[in-house]
Amino acid sequence: MKNQGGDLERTIHPLAAKYLRQERMPHMACPGCGIGQVVHSTLIACDELALTPENTVWVQGVGCSSRITYTLWKGDNIDAHHGRIFAVATGMKLSRPDLNFICFTGDGDCMSIGGNHFLHACRRNLDVTAIMFNNAIFGMTGGQVAPTTPMGAMTTTTPYGNIEDPMDSVQVAMAAGASYVARWRSTDFRQIVSSIKKGIQTKGFSFIEVLVQCPTQFGRYVLKTGDPIKILQWYKDHTVTLKKAEKMTPEELKDKMLIGEFAHRTDRTGVVERYWDMIKKIQRERA
Amino acid sequence: MLKQECSINKYFVQGDEAIAEGAIAAGCRYFAGYPITPASEISETIARRFPEVGGVAIQMEDELASIHSVGGASVAGMKAMTVSSGPGISLKLEGLGWGIKNELPYVVVDVQRAGPSNGVATRVGQGDLYTVKYGSAGGNNSIIAISPMNVQEAFDLTIECFNLSEIFRTPVFLLTDETVGHTRELLVIPDARELKIVPRRKPTVPPSEFLMYPLNTPGTIDYPYPNIGEGYGICVSPYTHTAKGYATTSEKDHDKMATHLVRKVTDHLDRLTRVQEEMLDDAEYGIIAYGCEARPAMEAMKKARAEGIKVGFLRPIIIWPFPDEPIYRMACKVKKILVPELNRDGQLSREVQRAAKGQAEVYHLGSGGVETHQPVHVYDELMRIIKGK
Numbered sequence: 001m002k003n004q005g006g007d008l009e010r011t012i013h014p015l016a017a018k019y020l021r022q023e024r025m026p027h028m029a030c031p032g033c034g035i036g037q038v039v040h041s042t043l044i045a046c047d048e049l050a051l052t053p054e055n056t057v058w059v060q061g062v063g064c065s066s067r068i069t070y071t072l073w074k075g076d077n078i079d080a081h082h083g084r085i086f087a088v089a090t091g092m093k094l095s096r097p098d099l100n101f102i103c104f105t106g107d108g109d110c111m112s113i114g115g116n117h118f119l120h121a122c123r124r125n126l127d128v129t130a131i132m133f134n135n136a137i138f139g140m141t142g143g144q145v146a147p148t149t150p151m152g153a154m155t156t157t158t159p160y161g162n163i164e165d166p167m168d169s170v171q172v173a174m175a176a177g178a179s180y181v182a183r184w185r186s187t188d189f190r191q192i193v194s195s196i197k198k199g200i201q202t203k204g205f206s207f208i209e210v211l212v213q214c215p216t217q218f219g220r221y222v223l224k225t226g227d228p229i230k231i232l233q234w235y236k237d238h239t240v241t242l243k244k245a246e247k248m249t250p251e252e253l254k255d256k257m258l259i260g261e262f263a264h265r266t267d268r269t270g271v272v273e274r275y276w277d278m279i280k281k282i283q284r285e286r287a
Numbered sequence: 288m289l290k291q292e293c294s295i296n297k298y299f300v301q302g303d304e305a306i307a308e309g310a311i312a313a314g315c316r317y318f319a320g321y322p323i324t325p326a327s328e329i330s331e332t333i334a335r336r337f338p339e340v341g342g343v344a345i346q347m348e349d350e351l352a353s354i355h356s357v358g359g360a361s362v363a364g365m366k367a368m369t370v371s372s373g374p375g376i377s378l379k380l381e382g383l384g385w386g387i388k389n390e391l392p393y394v395v396v397d398v399q400r401a402g403p404s405n406g407v408a409t410r411v412g413q414g415d416l417y418t419v420k421y422g423s424a425g426g427n428n429s430i431i432a433i434s435p436m437n438v439q440e441a442f443d444l445t446i447e448c449f450n451l452s453e454i455f456r457t458p459v460f461l462l463t464d465e466t467v468g469h470t471r472e473l474l475v476i477p478d479a480r481e482l483k484i485v486p487r488r489k490p491t492v493p494p495s496e497f498l499m500y501p502l503n504t505p506g507t508i509d510y511p512y513p514n515i516g517e518g519y520g521i522c523v524s525p526y527t528h529t530a531k532g533y534a535t536t537s538e539k540d541h542d543k544m545a546t547h548l549v550r551k552v553t554d555h556l557d558r559l560t561r562v563q564e565e566m567l568d569d570a571e572y573g574i575i576a577y578g579c580e581a582r583p584a585m586e587a588m589k590k591a592r593a594e595g596i597k598v599g600f601l602r603p604i605i606i607w608p609f610p611d612e613p614i615y616r617m618a619c620k621v622k623k624i625l626v627p628e629l630n631r632d633g634q635l636s637r638e639v640q641r642a643a644k645g646q647a648e649v650y651h652l653g654s655g656g657v658e659t660h661q662p663v664h665v666y667d668e669l670m671r672i673i674k675g676k
Contacts, residue, residue, distance in 0.1 A: 091359025
């Protein structure tokens with residue numbers, strides 16, 4: 001490969017060539033953004049499970065999570081209104097239970113404007129895989145406070161510091177009944193691949209939260225740095241694995257986000273399976 | 288099944304139940320709703336009936352989720368429907384924009400009740416005429432709305448809503464009201480073979496040659512709609528799109544999309560003009576009403592005719608797009624037009640006034656709702672305007 005002057009040749013990652021629309025490249029992520037890393041992990045998971053553009057649909061909401069991933073997938077791309085991703089996915093999955101649905105949402109999309117739909121997708125145990133990019137801020141709209149923004153953080157709409165506590169989406173997902181729940185940092189590459197694979201294979205609602213670095217908004221406004229390495233270091237300092245956390249005191253765990261696999265239930269069916277079972281039963285009885 | 292009365296295919300049912308049966312007959316197999324009177328009977332009938340016919344009926348967590356899941360089901364190839372009344376329709380309008388922009392075929396039933404806000408639950412109103420047409424923010428829309436006046440029409444026109452939604456690739460409203468929804472009367476369900484049902488059109492060209500949105504030929508209807516999982520790699524989003532469905536911010540692309548969405552309806556008014564006209568040939572005065580208000584209006588006309596007063600009647604059946612042309616023709620014939628309707632802001636009468644283009648004087652007979660006008664109210668008002676008092 002020549003890579004100098006005006007003689008630049010593009011090399012394409014084999015998985016990008018296999019799964020992504022080349023005419024939509026480059027995508028619109030900012031330099032240093034963590035979303036691309038997770039898209040990479042998703043493609044590996046799709047490849048290892050032999051998913052195809054024909055049997056898998058990518059679903060998006062609104063925000064960085066969704067605008068960056070929309071129309072990348074060679075198969076169907078269904079992008080919902082802000083927060084309505086799981087409502088749209090409910091209609092699609094109930095209608096086409098044979099297809100796989102990978103939903104890309106953000107912390108604003110999922111926990112703020114779409115909070116109610118998220119709760120009920122967990123409760124119904126809707127058989128889709130949700131990947132929530134948590135950049136702890138409203139990135140696309142210019143760095144406003146989110147329900148996931150740390151207490152005290154300066155954002156464009158909390159110029160005197162955030163006075164609200166952040167919401168723990170993993171605890172919400174577990175309480176509401178999701179079958180599979182995990183949280184990782186964008187740098188936990190292998191764990192994310194493994195979680196997405198488990199999520200796709202698990203019957204019921206799978207929720208994988210990834211803490212993604214946002215140099216443009218979260219970095220600049222909250223951490224006062226646009227350097228992705230420094231932001232990743234901040235995430236490293238503010239996260240602790242479930243295993244390590246067992247031996248730590250509540251005082252030590254203050255201001256720490258837990259990462260790991262929180263739930264992996266196989267004992268609970270979901271609305272899609274139950275509905276179609278019910279239809280079969282009623283039709284058998286009436287026949 | 289519904290309980291049969293009299294003989295085969297005849298039922299004594301509510302308008303709401305007729306809407307549910309109409310949806311089933313039209314091939315609707317996905318329903319999502321949220322409880323709200325006076326539309327709940329539709330949800331209840333469908334919840335009982337859909338599993339029998341292999342359809343999915345789900346009660347969602349809110350009105351927004353209902354319409355968005357119906358959009359999702361439509362994208363997934365289902366004929367789909369959601370229902371509500373005023374306060375719920377306000378919430379559903381967000382999802383409606385997604386449906387309009389992505390040209391999704393589905394049906395929304397609005398069983399109107401007296402508003403604003405929660406108003407009087409389970410009592411009739413006609414305040415949503417503009418809401419269904421202009422409620423979805425951003426304009427550039429292509430809404431079609433059909434309004435039944437009795438139980439039989441509630442069934443027949445629900446099927447028509449589904450058919451038009453497939454032909455025009457757009458959400459279609461059944462704009463009914465509590466009186467029609469809760470009235471019990473005879474419904475005849477014809478044999479399925481006698482019904483005209485429009486199926487989802489599928490592309491005949493391979494995916495590489497297919498464009499999801501016919502933006503290069505604005506106003507195109509009868510255009511195929513491939514669904515997810517069919518190999519066409521469809522792209523559906525809230526953003527202004529190119530013909531392929533890719534998000535765009537170009538003014539030219541945006542105007543192309545907006546033009547297409549509007550012209551889909553305005554280029555095909557010949558297929559979207561449907562009115563009922565009674566005794567207009569020699570009429571000197573006219574009454575225009577829709578939905579539940581049509582029946583007292585027609586009774587008033589008959590009473591006036593019996594007294595030798597030449598009164599005619601017109602009812603918009605397809606109410607959006609508004610039947611400008613037949614109303615203009617009527618206005619050229621008569622001196623005065625009375626418009627009874629169940630709101631005080633004069634929604635229908637304002638549209639009639641616009642369509643009449645000054646050819647006749649237009650009078651609004653309003654009421655806040657709760658009860659329909661009695662024939663005598665319409666008759667008395669008609670006499671008053673005829674006498675010029």
